[in-house]
Amino acid sequence: METNPKQCLHCAKKIAGRTDKKFCNSHCRSSYHNHFYSDRSNYMRRVNGLLLRNRKILADLFALQRGGTTVPLSELYVKGFSPSHFTHQQQKDKNQLFTYCYEFGYQITEKNCIKIIQQTSIE
Numbered sequence: 378m379e380t381n382p383k384q385c386l387h388c389a390k391k392i393a394g395r396t397d398k399k400f401c402n403s404h405c406r407s408s409y410h411n412h413f414y415s416d417r418s419n420y421m422r423r424v425n426g427l428l429l430r431n432r433k434i435l436a437d438l439f440a441l442q443r444g445g446t447t448v449p450l451s452e453l454y455v456k457g458f459s460p461s462h463f464t465h466q467q468q469k470d471k472n473q474l475f476t477y478c479y480e481f482g483y484q485i486t487e488k489n490c491i492k493i494i495q496q497t498s499i500e
């Protein structure tokens with residue numbers, strides 16, 4: 378969008394007076410900022426929602442895992458797991474990359490299976 382300095386950023390009306398003004402009045406200024414910040418927090422809410430859903434899926438599968446058995450990777454996708462959303466990764470060994478959603482991490486093992494672990498402290 379083109380930003381003409383003589384147009385209000387909120388209502389696009391021509392601004393009278395000083396040419397460095399961005400809004401015609403304080404109402405337009407606060408409306409604009411409220412909209413901007415609510416868009417940003419909506420985005421964060423959606424990402425947080427995906428992360429929490431991923432965490433719940435890993436936590437549920439972890440509880441079912443019993444003694445370190447592996448789970449087919451497809452199980453994650455069936456449950457709606459979003460692999461592109463995670464909190465951090467940890468390289469434990471040369472071929473052991475764990476991807477975490479909060480305290481639950483997973484590693485892709487042979488045959489498209491995953492091993493889920495629970496982190497007990499923040500490293």
Ligand SMILES: [Zn+2]
Binds near residue numbers: 388390400
């Ligand atoms: Zn305005």
